[in-house]
Amino acid sequence: METTDYMGQIISVTVTDENEQDYFAQKDGVTFRIEKSEFDKPHQVTDAITGFAYENEEHELQLTTKLPMVKIGHYAWATVVASRRDLGVFVDIGLPNKDIVVSSDLLPTIHHLWPAKGDQLLVSLIVDKKGRLWGQLADEDIFQEMAKKATQQQNNSDVQGIIYRLKIVGSFLLTDEKYIGFIHPSERDAEPRIGQKLKARVIGVRPDGVLNLSLRPRAYEAISDDSAMILAVLKHQPGNVMAYTDKSDPEAIREFFGISKGQFKRALGHLMKLHLVEQADGKTHLLGDPDQPDHA
Numbered sequence: 261m262e263t264t265d266y267m268g269q270i271i272s273v274t275v276t277d278e279n280e281q282d283y284f285a286q287k288d289g290v291t292f293r294i295e296k297s298e299f300d301k302p303h304q305v306t307d308a309i310t311g312f313a314y315e316n317e318e319h320e321l322q323l324t325t326k327l328p329m330v331k332i333g334h335y336a337w338a339t340v341v342a343s344r345r346d347l348g349v350f351v352d353i354g355l356p357n358k359d360i361v362v363s364s365d366l367l368p369t370i371h372h373l374w375p376a377k378g379d380q381l382l383v384s385l386i387v388d389k390k391g392r393l394w395g396q397l398a399d400e401d402i403f404q405e406m407a408k409k410a411t412q413q414q415n416n417s418d419v420q421g422i423i424y425r426l427k428i429v430g431s432f433l434l435t436d437e438k439y440i441g442f443i444h445p446s447e448r449d450a451e452p453r454i455g456q457k458l459k460a461r462v463i464g465v466r467p468d469g470v471l472n473l474s475l476r477p478r479a480y481e482a483i484s485d486d487s488a489m490i491l492a493v494l495k496h497q498p499g500n501v502m503a504y505t506d507k508s509d510p511e512a513i514r515e516f517f518g519i520s521k522g523q524f525k526r527a528l529g530h531l532m533k534l535h536l537v538e539q540a541d542g543k544t545h546l547l548g549d550p551d552q553p554d555h556a
Contacts, residue, residue: 264391375455409469
């Protein structure tokens, strides 16, 4: 067999030699290095060892008994450790002295949407004609096979997940609970990177079980301290109505709220924009409670 036939495979080899740091073992005349630090007990010549075959960063054939989760034909999450614009991103799949490249051909054409260090990609391994191992990104079918169908119980909940696909229509995410989520461009301030882990909130559940997500905060999370103070005052007024509006005397506002009229007007304007309050008949009225899902 060719040396390239062993790359990325789990094979059994026979120990033929050793030095202070390594064992040397062969299969069909091909020699692999195995680090002694992987074993609790010493091995002897003719012992059989089973492990994962690969070429390390020094271009030496190596075997490791610490089998990676990512394999040929088997997908697992791998962490991005580095990036090279002319090549792609490097991911750690658990091999000693070897990171695997996910080719730039598989990544977005816009470089700032590439995964950053610490991001995660769902990958398997492929071997090219030269015996080199590459990371292969999971396609949509793989994520559909993994995914569970969401129910309406997930609505208005908070989720975490990893962005796995970028399209013009929006971003796709797989949550920690294995639900697929979709983020429309209107529900984000900036397009996330592929591989980026995000927190989002569920704003709807589609009939096919996909979550519609938003990266924008709920209304009560987005309001300022001044707006929150005005809401608190309104909640404790009879009928949830107060006599202060953006036309009120500046000194009266400072006396009651402890803030300037400019601050008061900005805070009140924000609450009106969120449809939480309205001004009518020279008074300010509370329209709804931002703590409730209807105002998420």
